[in-house]
Amino acid sequence: EDEKEHLLDVLAKAEADGVPITLADASAQLREHDYCRRAVSRLDLTMDATLTADHIEAANHLPEDEREHLWECLEKREALGSRLTADDAHEALEEHREVRRIVRALDANGDGFLTAAEIKNPAVALSDDARQHVLEALHKAVAAGSEALTVDEAHSALEEHREVVAIVRAIESDEGRLTEHNIVAADGISEDEREHLLETLRAIKASGRELTVDLAHQALEEHREVVAVISAIDPGGDGCISVHNLAAADVADGVRACLMRALEVASVRGVQLTTHEAHRVLEGCRCEWAEVMRDGDSSGVDQGMTGGVFAAAFPPQHPWGSAAEMSAAVAPAPAPTRPGPMFTHL
Secondary structure (H helix, E strand, O other), X not given: OHHHHHHHHHHHHHHHHOOOOOXXXXXXXXXXXXXXXXXXXXXXOOOOOEEOHHHHHOOOOOOHHHHHHHHHHHHHHHHOOOOEEHHHHHHHHHHHHHHHHHHHHHOOOOOOEEOHHHHOOOOOOOOHHHHHHHHHHHHHHHHOXXXXXXXXXXXXXXXXXXXXXXXXXXXXXXXXXXXXXXXXXXXXXXXXXXXXXXXXXXXXXXXXXXXXXXHHHHHHHHHHHHHHHHHHHOOOOOOEEOHHHHHHOOOOHHHHHHHHHHHHHHHHHOOOEEHHHXXXXXXXXXXXXXXXXXXXXXXXXXXXXXXXXXXXXXXXXXXXXXXXXXXXXXXOOOOOOOOOOOOOOO
């Protein structure tokens, strides 16, 4: 029964992604399912069938990358106040091994790097949105100075993409859209991501539209991208952004230029730039620095942060001053022609 259920799940995901499932694929999926079932059964679980750090530490029968993946899953669960069950571990291992198989198939010459031609290889079964996500990861890597995308970077990008897909599919209603009730009641999502989806929903509804699965997916991925940037700049977690930390961080030039302008405003106001405000700045000015991350040219960032774009990242009563004062302090140049306020890029 569990194998039958697994094949039905595989088929449902494949149909949703528009990817065919052959008999060979089904056989491979069953072998992977059996491997993961046996691997989890050897973890010597507690009576309530949950994994702990000790179980993963003692799992010498697992390859290092699979143990590391279980560590990450355990940390995410604990951050959400829940536990990692045997079924969760089984599903996580299957997902991890599936992504690893796809990335290895994309790396046709086995050199450990992915080119655009390899990612676009139609012989490797991959949904259009997942393929596009890996291509975007490649473009960002190249804009940051890399010659290609490593298989590890591709694995992380694809794994996170599939995680976001699973979150959104679990929240969506029968009509293929997200409602406030569903978002509030959703499990397996952090509070900051829940709040971000609620903000996105409010902004979308204000324009007379519905929050579709695609829009919610895009909003979550962009939110996670900003969170990752902030984490890279504030590795110590003290909650403040400094010129030193920003200069030392491995971030794209567009992000660096954007936050340098914010630091200038903070200096003028005599206050520190907190990670919370830095997050809001990057969210509000995303259409500028995201474009820089794609093409590697940061020459237009300062102009893109003028007027409404920068001001939209802050409430009118922000301690730095009013929105109008902040806009004037950042740059007196005319407002950009591209849309700037938060979420209009959706």
